[in-house]
Amino acid sequence: MTSFDDLVARARRLAVPGERHLLGLCGPPGAGKSTLAQRLVDALGEPAVYVGMDGFHLAQVELNRLGRAERKGAPDTFDAAGYVHLLARLRAHRAGEVVYAPEFRREIEEPIACAVPVPPEVPLVITEGNYLLLPDPPWSRVRPLLDEVWFLAPDEDLRIRRLIERHRAFGRSLEAARGRALGSDQANADRVNPTAHSSDLVLRKIP
Template sequence: MSVPGPDHLIERARRLAAPGHRRILGIAGAPGAGKSTLAEGLVEALDGLAVLVPMDGFHLAQRELNRLGRAGRKGAPDTFDAAGYAALLTRLRDPDPTVTVYAPAFDRALEEPVAGSVPVAPGVPLVVTEGNYLLHDEGEWARVRPLLDETWFLEPDREARVRRLIDRHVRYGKERSFAERWVRDSDEANARLVERGRHRADLVVEPTT
């Protein structure tokens, strides 16, 4: 099923944000699909009923990627702390009414995760989380999908997605030629892996812009 416009998505998210019970909405898709833009827009539209907890906060630090020999594949499934992400989602599903949970975020300017960046107050009814591998079913990633009350798969036009992805790399300091190679050799390999989980989504969203 595809949803044609943003108002439908806002209303669907609003139903999940009904007070009295914590729910988690996952937004999955390939690199550059627009996941963070959609997630941020939903949280803004819900005006205090939702908070955004990005999967990218669980990137391994560059130093650890270098130690493991995975720096050239940054963004692949094994360059994240998948078990840590699943543990946080587990904690968020059943909030302690007296405790604010702090989640990490990812600083694109630094290209590093930053701990304790996102406060999730116990009374917020909806957590929106977005990332590439929410529907991935290998290793620790298989723990993630059952922790999400609903998952959307964002599927824009491929050419537009790749163009946006290259532009984003350039905006954060990469040379265009390097960005084009990285997208071709790394990001698109990850995109093909992400696509395999599309059928596990509750909703496929095909943005018009």
């Protein structure tokens, strides 16, 4: 099994001073993407910044207007073009330019604009999300902007337990948490899992 130290060493090879590289972590809901992203950033220190795809969730008021609130987390509930534009700006790495990325706050279930600064001297951006490898436009424009993509594919029972625990932690009843994990979350997972073949590394167990 690939160790966490192996993953840190692989990420560190992308953190070339004076350059800008992007590492993507992909996988279904509950795979552990955000946890691994934060662990990598903590291990690498100043050379890395974590920018999540979830910052491009449409606001709840817009999801309600579009009639998509019950499918929150599906591909069409994100500003995918905005995410692509941000990745392109990050990759362009213009001298002296701080790029500000949004952040999703689970405690309020809303994205917050300009919450994550990416200074020009940071050589590695670690981004994560469900749809980094989705072949449908505009998501299909994400993969060419990433230097590497790692796909997280943990045991399914573990992944679903994590999802239920997450939903419970943010106020859902056990019944509602199970319904979400086995309903819309599972539908999104079924769409994401076939994209694993487009990744550079598949992690069956997260060290």
